[in-house]
Amino acid sequence: MVLSALFLAFLSTPIGGASTRSTVQPFKVDLARGVPHLQTLVKNTNLPTEPLYPDAGPDFGLDLATLREWQTQWVNGYDWATQEAELNEFAQFTTTIGDQTVHFIHEESQDKDAVPLLLLHGWPGTIAEFLPIIKPLTQSWTDPTTRKNISFNVVVPSIPGFLFSSSPPQNWTNVEIAGLLNTLMTDVLEYSKYALHGTDWGGVVAYDMYESFNTSVRAASFTLIPFLPPSPQDIADNNITLNALENPNDIGLALSDNPVGQLAWIGTGLVRWSDPRAGTGPSTINSTTILNIVSLCYLSGTFQSSVWQYTRNPKGWRTDYVKPATDAPMWYSAFEYNIFLLAAGVCGEEHDFGGHFAGIDNPPALIEDLREMGIYFAANE
Numbered sequence: 001m002v003l004s005a006l007f008l009a010f011l012s013t014p015i016g017g018a019s020t021r022s023t024v025q026p027f028k029v030d031l032a033r034g035v036p037h038l039q040t041l042v043k044n045t046n047l048p049t050e051p052l053y054p055d056a057g058p059d060f061g062l063d064l065a066t067l068r069e070w071q072t073q074w075v076n077g078y079d080w081a082t083q084e085a086e087l088n089e090f091a092q093f094t095t096t097i098g099d100q101t102v103h104f105i106h107e108e109s110q111d112k113d114a115v116p117l118l119l120l121h122g123w124p125g126t127i128a129e130f131l132p133i134i135k136p137l138t139q140s141w142t143d144p145t146t147r148k149n150i151s152f153n154v155v156v157p158s159i160p161g162f163l164f165s166s167s168p169p170q171n172w173t174n175v176e177i178a179g180l181l182n183t184l185m186t187d188v189l190e191y192s193k194y195a196l197h198g199t200d201w202g203g204v205v206a207y208d209m210y211e212s213f214n215t216s217v218r219a220a221s222f223t224l225i226p227f228l229p230p231s232p233q234d235i236a237d238n239n240i241t242l243n244a245l246e247n248p249n250d251i252g253l254a255l256s257d258n259p260v261g262q263l264a265w266i267g268t269g270l271v272r273w274s275d276p277r278a279g280t281g282p283s284t285i286n287s288t289t290i291l292n293i294v295s296l297c298y299l300s301g302t303f304q305s306s307v308w309q310y311t312r313n314p315k316g317w318r319t320d321y322v323k324p325a326t327d328a329p330m331w332y333s334a335f336e337y338n339i340f341l342l343a344a345g346v347c348g349e350e351h352d353f354g355g356h357f358a359g360i361d362n363p364p365a366l367i368e369d370l371r372e373m374g375i376y377f378a379a380n381e
């Protein structure tokens, strides 16, 4: 493995400095060796048998009964090998850009005119929050109005700090991450123009890319527009105390070898921010999905690095809307149960099913909206 990587690196060494093209190496998820330790920890975690405050509602976090149920399933009804095999059905790669390793899924369409599409995940979703939409997007779909075929070449990177991408340097903000991912698309994969979609933390990065790389990002779609009250002044004026996510080292270290702790922390977000009808209708979110995301996070050892970026970006979520210097259009998809529905004045599609994790909360609706963007891109770029 190491030898072949070195060999590839040697082969790709630019001769006479003529080429700076990065090497791309195939990648397979291979985390089974961590499973016995994970199983031991999960099995040996003693949770209380009764809730301390039975009447405390969801505002106080995950309820004990749910956590205990998930713990039991993790030990007795969950097979990591199956999940790993499902992930490895996607074509995955790593590349090195500067000092950073970037892991990404790259699923190409059979169609030669497919639209390049970059999908940027959030926390705690990881690449797993897009799995149901990737393959359908690569397939040819005929627009009933124009009779034109639309399909995509889909690129889904692990944002730096998540899973198999390296953790960004301590001083990086969304601006440097935006630059890195644009380099992935334009230099490494040689898509000079592309469309992008971002959600949650990935929406912050996507917005930055939309604004900063206006010749390559030619259409952008969001399920969340990253403009958020309150401002730092509002926080000070209203005596708002920042929650534990703002102290990523504390929570990151406290839960680093505590899978049930990570399950509570990540699981509460996945449950509270998605449609309460999760697991029914178009939603693919059930306890297995949640255990998949937490297992990936725990086994790859990236819980701490994945929460780090929130504090690195005090200005990531801007409060004053400034129109970006781009003539590329923007799409906005509103999902009924999403958090931060703060997109006043932006036109878009409204969906009455789904929440914060649209790619697993309501995959068909997100696919439909992305195809609408694809129709525009194919006609104009």
Ligand SMILES: *[C@@H]1O[C@H](CO)[C@@H](O)[C@H](O)[C@H]1NC(C)=O
Pocket (backbone or CB within 6 Å): 140, 141, 142, 149
């Ligand atoms: C368009 O896609 C359909 C499948 O949806 C396929 O049968 C047809 O051949 C495609 N047309 C063109 C012009 O590629």
Ligand SMILES: *[C@@H]1O[C@H](CO)[C@@H](O)[C@H](O)[C@H]1NC(C)=O
Pocket (backbone or CB within 6 Å): 169, 171, 172, 173, 176
């Ligand atoms: C981060 O720190 C490194 C090393 O001190 C420095 O070279 C780099 O310019 C810094 N980057 C940013 C974005 O501040």
Ligand SMILES: *[C@@H]1O[C@H](CO)[C@@H](O)[C@H](O)[C@H]1NC(C)=O
Pocket (backbone or CB within 6 Å): 237, 238, 239
């Ligand atoms: C914030 O705290 C200060 C000092 O305790 C107090 O005077 C002020 O009324 C508080 N403001 C709000 C909005 O609660």
Ligand SMILES: *[C@@H]1O[C@H](CO)[C@@H](O)[C@H](O)[C@H]1NC(C)=O
Pocket (backbone or CB within 6 Å): 284, 286, 287, 288, 289
């Ligand atoms: C969750 O859904 C998947 C299919 O989408 C299924 O394979 C799995 O068994 C479900 N898990 C539970 C606990 O029902």
Ligand SMILES: *[C@@H]1O[C@H](CO)[C@@H](O)[C@H](O)[C@H]1NC(C)=O
Pocket (backbone or CB within 6 Å): 214, 215, 325, 326, 327, 328
């Ligand atoms: C890109 O942004 C620059 C300013 O940052 C602006 O001058 C230029 O017109 C923009 N180009 C497009 C295609 O929007």
